[in-house]
Amino acid sequence: MPQVTRRALSTLTALAMVGTLFVGAPGPVRATADDIYIGFNANTSGGSCTDPDFTADGTDDSAQIALAVDDTNAGGTLHFCPGTYDIDTTIDLDGKLITLQGAAATTTILDGGGATRILISSGAITVSDLTFQDGDTAGNGGAIFATGATVTDSTFTANTATQGGAIWAPTATVTDSTFTNNSATAYGGAINADTTATVTDSTFTGNTAAYSGGAIDAVTSTVSNSTFTDNDAAYYGGAIYTATTAVTRSTFTNNVAGGYGGAIYAGGTATVTSSTFTGNIAVYGGAIEASTGTITRSRFTRNTAGEHGGAMLLYAPNSADLRQLRGNTFMRNTAPAGGAITLGQCVAPSRSEAARVLGANRFSGNRATEQRRTNNVERWEEDGVC
Numbered sequence: 001m002p003q004v005t006r007r008a009l010s011t012l013t014a015l016a017m018v019g020t021l022f023v024g025a026p027g028p029v030r031a032t033a034d035d036i037y038i039g040f041n042a043n044t045s046g047g048s049c050t051d052p053d054f055t056a057d058g059t060d061d062s063a064q065i066a067l068a069v070d071d072t073n074a075g076g077t078l079h080f081c082p083g084t085y086d087i088d089t090t091i092d093l094d095g096k097l098i099t100l101q102g103a104a105a106t107t108t109i110l111d112g113g114g115a116t117r118i119l120i121s122s123g124a125i126t127v128s129d130l131t132f133q134d135g136d137t138a139g140n141g142g143a144i145f146a147t148g149a150t151v152t153d154s155t156f157t158a159n160t161a162t163q164g165g166a167i168w169a170p171t172a173t174v175t176d177s178t179f180t181n182n183s184a185t186a187y188g189g190a191i192n193a194d195t196t197a198t199v200t201d202s203t204f205t206g207n208t209a210a211y212s213g214g215a216i217d218a219v220t221s222t223v224s225n226s227t228f229t230d231n232d233a234a235y236y237g238g239a240i241y242t243a244t245t246a247v248t249r250s251t252f253t254n255n256v257a258g259g260y261g262g263a264i265y266a267g268g269t270a271t272v273t274s275s276t277f278t279g280n281i282a283v284y285g286g287a288i289e290a291s292t293g294t295i296t297r298s299r300f301t302r303n304t305a306g307e308h309g310g311a312m313l314l315y316a317p318n319s320a321d322l323r324q325l326r327g328n329t330f331m332r333n334t335a336p337a338g339g340a341i342t343l344g345q346c347v348a349p350s351r352s353e354a355a356r357v358l359g360a361n362r363f364s365g366n367r368a369t370e371q372r373r374t375n376n377v378e379r380w381e382e383d384g385v386c
Helices: 003-024 062-073 319-323 351-360
Strands: 033-039 074-080 083-086 100-101 107-111 124-128 130-134 150-151 155-157 158-163 171-174 177-182 183-187 191-200 203-205 216-224 228-229 239-247 251-253 262-271 274-277 280-282 286-298 299-300 304-308 312-315 329-331 340-344 362-364 378-382
Touching: 033 062, 062 074, 083 362, 286 319, 340 351, 351 378
Parallel strands: 033 074, 074 100, 083 107, 100 124, 107 130, 124 150, 130 155, 150 171, 155 177, 158 183, 171 191, 177 203, 191 216, 203 228, 216 239, 228 251, 239 262, 251 274, 262 286, 274 299, 280 304, 286 312, 299 329, 312 340, 329 362, 340 378
Antiparallel strands: none
């Protein structure tokens, strides 16, 4: 082949290669990752709070957060660097299973501005070291609405919803978290769980519900090492409303129910161990109202009921549970009848069972202002009215 032809072919080959570079090659694409960072520093390459993948500016940050969610691999973690993020549109994880991780609840804040729910997902979510504040919705879950919620080391403040002022989820597991001044126009001022709420080492203060569960409304609740103060429900369970509950080493102070169970209302069984109830108020069951209950090694002081059971009303107690109602201290509780404890209404215990309760617990300074013979224990014999 003549040399000129070889040169022409070489030139054509080179042009084809250049054409591939400029025409066929895809544009730059941001890679997804297991760890994505969003923060307030300018981003270049990403991968840390010093150099985040996405930059927020504290105004309308939802769009940047949505992009960050998209780039976080399923099973990965979206890291929120310190700062206050303006949530003007609800963050929708759309069922994507990722962890939302803050730097610390004291420094990393998602703010709904009193105008929008903060976070929603059709799947279960995991959050840690974040503050959710001023979330608001006419629906459920002012801060979080999800099919399941696992929350650790987080703070929820002034969130509002119809059910679950802060969190609505069929199953909620909460550890080392704080709930303050959240409210529901119906159920669960802080948390509403359709099935199970499990709470450990957490604090609930000043939460309110217009119907039941000033702090927590759940079918089944398990609470340990937690504190409930100044929570309020208009009808049932100033702090907790539940079918069955197990409470261990927890403190309930100055909670109020407009009807039943100043601290706890349980439609089934309340199992309470090594806990303290002080200054709680209701019409029935100043601290606790339950169908039946196993109450041991707990202290009830200065609780008040407007009708029956200054500290406690068990309206259908069974014999086995009554044998376990022991080792408690009841001091200066007050009601018109049953200054400390009322047993019965739906099912009244026998006199010997009531006497056993009287002997198995310590009573001091309790007052029944109308039926004074029941300063400590009342047998409410109105079987069949429930």
